[in-house]
Amino acid sequence: MNKEYEYNIELENGKYNMVLTNDYKVQYLRGGDIWVEDPPAPKMLISFMDKFEQLENQLIEAKNLLDYAQDVLSNVHMDDSEVYQEISDFLNKGE
Structure with a gap:
């Protein structure tokens, strides 16, 4: 991942990430790609x-x-x- 995030919580040795983008949107990443965008x-x-x-x-x-x-x-x-x-x-x- 080469993006900068306000927060980036890595889980399962990098398989998943929960990130807060610079424009304050929460995303779940899987393998570095957006998996869930704007979760509840x-x-x-x-x-x-x-x-x-x-x-x-x-x-x-x-x-x-x-x-x-x-x-x-x-x-x-x-x-x-x-x-x-x-x-x-x-x-x-x-x-």
């Missing part, structure tokens, strides 16, 4: 996309803080601690 309840969907983006940004920030905490623990030779291992397990989920 667009204001609710826009609110959902905004909330999703907020939560995604908070998760990224939390992961960055945990990554920093892991580095700090390693620098003070606590990389064999239970907390260090729990942070590592969390950061490595999904890989």
